[in-house]
Structure formats: structure tokens, C-alpha cells
Amino acid sequence: MVQHFQLIRAIVAVAVMGVLLIGRKHAGPIIKDQGLLGYAIETSQLACGEARFQGESPFLQEGVDSIVTISFMMISVNENNLVERKESMKIRQEASRYAMLVLGAAILAFGLYNVHSQSHITEGGVLGMTLLYKETGDETYRPIIEEWSQWVMTQMPRTQEGGLQHITSDDVNEQQLWDDTLYMTCLFLYQAGDALGREDMKQEAEYQFLLHIKYLHSPKTGLWYHGYCFQGRHHFGQAYWGRGNSWFTACAVDFAEWIPDGPVRRLILNTWQEQCKALLSVQDPESGLWHTLLDQPDSYLETSASAAIAYGLLKGSRLGLLDEDCRAAGEKALQGVIAQVAEDGTVQGVSYGTPMGWTQDFYRTIPIQPTAYGQGLPS
Numbered sequence: 001m002v003q004h005f006q007l008i009r010a011i012v013a014v015a016v017m018g019v020l021l022i023g024r025k026h027a028g029p030i031i032k033d034q035g036l037l038g039y040a041i042e043t044s045q046l047a048c049g050e051a052r053f054q055g056e057s058p059f060l061q062e063g064v065d066s067i068v069t070i071s072f073m074m075i076s077v078n079e080n081n082l083v084e085r086k087e088s089m090k091i092r093q094e095a096s097r098y099a100m101l102v103l104g105a106a107i108l109a110f111g112l113y114n115v116h117s118q119s120h121i122t123e124g125g126v127l128g129m130t131l132l133y134k135e136t137g138d139e140t141y142r143p144i145i146e147e148w149s150q151w152v153m154t155q156m157p158r159t160q161e162g163g164l165q166h167i168t169s170d171d172v173n174e175q176q177l178w179d180d181t182l183y184m185t186c187l188f189l190y191q192a193g194d195a196l197g198r199e200d201m202k203q204e205a206e207y208q209f210l211l212h213i214k215y216l217h218s219p220k221t222g223l224w225y226h227g228y229c230f231q232g233r234h235h236f237g238q239a240y241w242g243r244g245n246s247w248f249t250a251c252a253v254d255f256a257e258w259i260p261d262g263p264v265r266r267l268i269l270n271t272w273q274e275q276c277k278a279l280l281s282v283q284d285p286e287s288g289l290w291h292t293l294l295d296q297p298d299s300y301l302e303t304s305a306s307a308a309i310a311y312g313l314l315k316g317s318r319l320g321l322l323d324e325d326c327r328a329a330g331e332k333a334l335q336g337v338i339a340q341v342a343e344d345g346t347v348q349g350v351s352y353g354t355p356m357g358w359t360q361d362f363y364r365t366i367p368i369q370p371t372a373y374g375q376g377l378p379s
Contacts, residue, residue: 127188134195142196149192149201152185160230163211168355175230176356179216182209182255183247190258206264209255212248213271222278223294224248227356237357240294242305246377249275249312257319269321272312276322279309280329288329288336292351292363299364303340303349307377310334350374 126148133141157165159175164185166178186205193201215228218240226241228234252272259265282294289306293299313330316322340348352369 127191130188130191130195134191145192145195149189149196149198152189153201153204156185161211162207163215164208166227171355173356177212177215177228177230178356179212179224179226179244180247182212183251187251187254190255194258202259205255206259209252209268210264213267216248217271217275221295222274223282224275237359237362239357239360239363241354241357241363242290242292242294242302243308243351243354245275245279245294246290246305246308246312248272249279250308253312253316253319253321256321272316273322276313276316276326279313280325283329283333284336287339288332288334289340289349290333292366293360296360300351300368301349302351303337303347304351304371304374304377306333307337310337311377345375346370347374 126145129141130145132138133145152164157167157172157174159165159177163177164181166173166176166181186208189208190202190205193199193203193205216224216226216235218225221240223240224245225235226239226244227236229236249272252268252275256265256269256272259268279290279294282297283290284297284301287301289301289303290309291297291299292302292305310330310333313322313326314334317324317327317330337347342348347370349368350371350373351366352371354363354366357363
């Protein structure tokens with residue numbers, strides 16, 4: 001019953017949000033109530049059990065934007081001309097199209113609900129919830145943490161060698177390892193194991209770091225490939241994707257801070273330090289940012305990757321794990337990221353949600369667009 005109620009809330013909230021976003025972006029002042037928009041976002045977060053809406057929750061943003069694109073290929077109206085149309089047939093057509101919009105948003109909400117309630121993978125909310133549980137001891141959080149972490153351990157699809165197969169909103173990505181997974185799943189899994197007294201979860205998180213290092217880290221460059229596929233045993237487009245690398249830059253320093261000294265921590269730190277040095281060599285000297293294809297300066301500069309890299313460099317320097325050059329590079333990147341924040345708070349220069357690319361040109365063509373994770377990483 002509770003899950004059904006949550007699903008209904010999610011459908012209503014995202015349907016409202018879809019209409020509001022489309023109204024704001026394409027149809028003029030149809031609905032201007034920003035408070036209602038905020039409430040819709042907040043409600044959808046709560047319905048999905050998230051503490052905050054960010055990170056790998058671009059599912060919602062991407063889905064709403066898809067509805068926007070499809071719907072407004074069919075309809076281009078604003079408040080005034082909709083009212084002025086007197087022909088009943090046209091009015092019915094417009095109403096029908098808006099109904100389709102709401103239905104599409106509801107379908108999106110159902111998909112979002114399933115992604116989060118069935119896969120339960122979101123790096124922002126569930127990790128924050130686990131840390132909050134450890135801090136406060138509030139038992140309200142424990143059943144959720146237990147359910148989600150147990151799903152990762154027993155039901156999340158696996159690749160060969162027991163890797164966590166990276167699932168996205170539109171594909172199960174069979175036999176694929178993505179560097180995104182370390183940030184989005186393994187940080188939570190380790191903290192859940194620590195909070196629940198489950199050593200097996202902590203060891204599993206450590207193993208996933210080692211396995212991803214084995215297949216995604218390039219010993220030649222120090223950088224990371226976006227993904228690896230056991231079917232054909234290849235690295236897809238062999239792209240050193242900026243945001244993909246930044247997931248590791250940001251999460252490895254946190255992970256190394258949590259786990260005990262020993263061979264696992266030593267290997268993770270060595271790999272991370274090697275990557276940090278490599279990142280310094282491809283940082284844009286003028287802006288302090290990094291390119292979406294790290295080793296290709298003719299690809300565009302990307303803000304979300306630069307923010308996560310800056311985080312890793314600055315925290316690593318503060319902990320005494322990196323040298324002065326890394327600290328200086330992190331500070332320069334921080335200023336570059338701040339320069340990308342518009343007056344209204346929108347973080348500019350963020351690449352859209354990016355699936356696995358079979359060519360490097362694929363990454364060049366990903367459009368720039370404000371996204372949930374784009375607003376979250378720099379903050």
C-alpha cells in the first residue's frame with residue numbers, strides 16, 4: 001500500500017513538473033508558479049526515497065526533456081493563442097495534446113519509480129541517508145539502507161568476474177563496466193556495510209574498485225576509459241571521457257579516506273594519484289577546466305567533470321595525498337567552475353546525459369544543457 005501511494009505521488013509530481021517545465025520553456029507564461037515546480041520536484045524526490053535530487057538522477061531530467069522534444073514537435077502554442085482559438089476542433093486537439101503530455105510525464109514517473117525502487121541506485125540520496133543514519137542513529141533510515149544494499153549484493157546484474165553491471169534508464173548494458181558505477185554504487189555499498197555491520201558489503205565495494213581499475217584504467221596514460229565490455233573484450237570508442245574520469249577522481253579520495261590501510265587502499269591510491277598527475281597535463285591552461293575528451297583540446301570544455309576533478313584534487317591536497325601542483329590545479333579549476341555559474345544560479349557548460357559511445361566523435365556531439373547532476377556536482 002505504501003509503495004502504491006508513493007508511485008501515485010511520483011506520477012502526479014512528475015506529471016505536474018513536466019507540464020511546468022514545458023510551460024516555462026516552450027509555451028510562455030502558461031504556469032509561472034515556481035513554488036509549485038519546487039514542490040513537484042521535492043515530492044518526486046520523496047516518492048523515490050531520495051534525500052536530494054542530484055547526481056545520477058538525470059533520468060528525470062532526460063525523460064522530461066525527451067517529452068518536451070516529442071510533444072513540441074506536434075504542438076507550438078502559448079497562453080494567448082490557445083485562448084484565442086475559438087474553433088472547437090482545434091481546442092480539443094490542443095487539450096488532447098496536453099493530455100498526452102501529462103500521460104507521457106506519468107509514464108516517465110512510472111519508469112523513474114521503477115528505476116529507483118527496483119534498482120535503488122542513486123549516489124546522492126541513499127549515500128547521504130546512510131551517512132545521516134550513522135550520524136544520528138535514526139532507525140527510520142535503516143530498513144531502506146538494508147533493502148537497497150541487499151539488492152546490490154544479491155540482485156544487481158553482474159558481468160563476468162562479478163563486476164557490477166552499470167544499469168541506465170534505457171538499457172541494462174549487458175556485460176558492461178562503467179567508471180560511473182564506483183561513484184554511484186560502491187561508495188554507498190561500503191558505507192551501508194559499515195553502518196549495518198556487514199563486512200561482506202565493505203569487501204564487495206573494495207573488490208569492485210579493484211576490478212574497475214583492472215579494466216578501465218589505462219597504464220599507458222594514467223587516464224580512464226569510459227567503459228569496458230566483456231562481450232568482445234573492448235573499450236568501445238576508447239574515449240577518455242571527462243566526466244567518466246571525474247567520477248573516479250572524486251570517489252577514490254573519499255573511499256581511500258574510509259578504508260583501512262593495506263594493499264587495497266595502496267593500489268587505489270596509487271592509481272588515483274597517477275590519474276591526478278595525468279589530469280594536470282591535459283588541463284586547459286586558460287580556463288582551468290577540462291575538455292569532454294580529456295586528451296583532445298578541440299573538444300569542448302565541460303563544467304561538471306571539471307568540478308568533480310577539482311574536488312578530488314583539492315581534497316587530496318588537504319589530506320596530504322597530493323603535491324602542491326595538484327592543489328594549484330584544483331584551485332584554478334575551482335575558479336573556472338565558478339565562472340560558469342550564471343547570475344540565476346544555472347551551471348553552464350554541462351554536457352547532457354551520456355551513454356556509452358562507440359566512437360570518440362560521439363562524445364563531441366553530446367549537447368550542452370543544464371542537468372540535475374550538472375547543478376549538483378559543482379555545488
